[in-house]
């Protein structure tokens with residue numbers, strides 16, 4: 066069996082293609098082949114993406130959400146969560162303070178909050194591009210084609226919309242007020258509009274199997290994403306999944322490693338969620354194919370309220386401290402902090418504005 070796994074790993078490293086059964090076999094492997102999988106992913110990462118690690122500063126600008134996803138603490142029915150919204154001036158000021166720390170990308174993240182209208186978001190994006198020249202990634206959920214188009218024209222570069230799971234039945238059980246087909250349509254719209262598209266999934270969702278996860282990976286490859294966010298499911302006590310088990314570190318790392326083998330040029334974050342369940346989680350991910358870190362640059366007074374999952378790391382650290390800490394982690398792995406915007410290497414320079 067280990068010879069067979071070795072063959073699969075070698076072919077994935079060479080050809081960057083695998084069938085579903087092969088992906089599922091890698092996801093199920095244990096013991097010594099696991100390290101070989103991580104090593105192969107690390108080689109592919111170095112060959113295609115170099116030793117640079119890209120920093121993306123996340124601004125969690127609103128924790129209001131109209132949805133009721135079963136795994137998420139921001140869900141509308143969670144009445145015990147104090148809610149907040151930041152205005153445009155405040156968000157621009159936060160991003161402005163991050164630029165001298167070396168951030169060249171800001172990620173605007175929120176629940177699905179209609180308070181931020183098409184025009185308000187367009188104003189915000191235009192100010193971030195015009196005043197700071199940073200790359201702008203949006204992560205604000207499902208919106209109309211027209212809104213996505215307007216924000217792209219305002220200067221947005223990238224959009225993160227995780228598909229969460231490529232199993233439509235599992236998707237339906239987790240998202241009582243959402244449709245898998247809507248998710249897919251939004252991702253198609255983002256692709257059509259020329260965004261650098263990010264999607265991704267959670268590892269360890271109740272009801273998930275190795276075959277489901279293989280579908281997730283093949284879905285990401287088929288969509289040809291520029292970014293893939295892969296992190297563990299962490300149960301939140303204020304959600305219907307409060308009693309579910311946490312996703313496993315090793316399985317999360319395996320999914321990241323296979324993503325790197327299948328998509329050599331994808332940007333892959335070492336997620337904060339992984340760092341929250343394993344104090345070395347981000348380092349392990351950076352050694353298993355990841356090349357991005359997304360530190361939180363939201364002011365401390367809001368961070369505790371953005372509680373998608375509990376026990377998130379770095380809640381009391383200010384952005385300058387986080388930047389130093391992350392820089393130290395990256396250096397300790399003999400890697401370098403990237404100094405450019407970190408656009409996808411798949412996108413020709415002529416298509417990029419900032």
Ligand code: SF4
Nearest residue numbers: 130132134137140176
């Ligand atoms: S996962 Fe996103 S859409 Fe779902 S409840 Fe949480 S913030 Fe809202």
